[in-house]
Amino acid sequence: MKFSTILKWITGICEALLAIPFAGGLFVLTSGWGPLLFMFIIHAVTLVLSIRDNRTFGGSILGLITSVLAVIPVIGWALHTVTAIVLLIDGGRSTRADKAV
Template identity: 40%
Template structure:
């Protein structure tokens, strides 16, 4: 399902912004940790869509961990980086596997 891939790539963009050292921390503190709660819900929704489409779930799982432990300054930043990388790779692989499956169905 392409929706899970889109959600993963969009989520990786959010994680990229939150992983920028001064900017991400400022956004999180200025909004009273609301971005972490939003990202937690976002990753849970992405996990549900990925699970229902039988797609890999390791990207959203790393995102959930990053959102729950993200309030710790140094560790949170590194986890947001890890979530960014995992979600980006997971999203690209979701699109690649979907594209291969469509090509096989046509042939």
């Protein structure tokens, strides 16, 4: 399994955890917005590796946008939810492509 695929799974799970109503927002607020910066960086790394491995990278771009716009409470929750779903589907497709090769 390629490292970009593993990062898609990890970022998808992290986005899903941040999408938990109230708990995700509380975690971000009490951490001083640090998780959003961390997620921005990890999405950027995943994007670069996905491009290098000729994999789809739409979830990583959506993750970058989410990390920037997630400072808006309700919009952030919705974006984390959508991004988690997209990244987990993308991770599943990449896993299937890795096994096919």
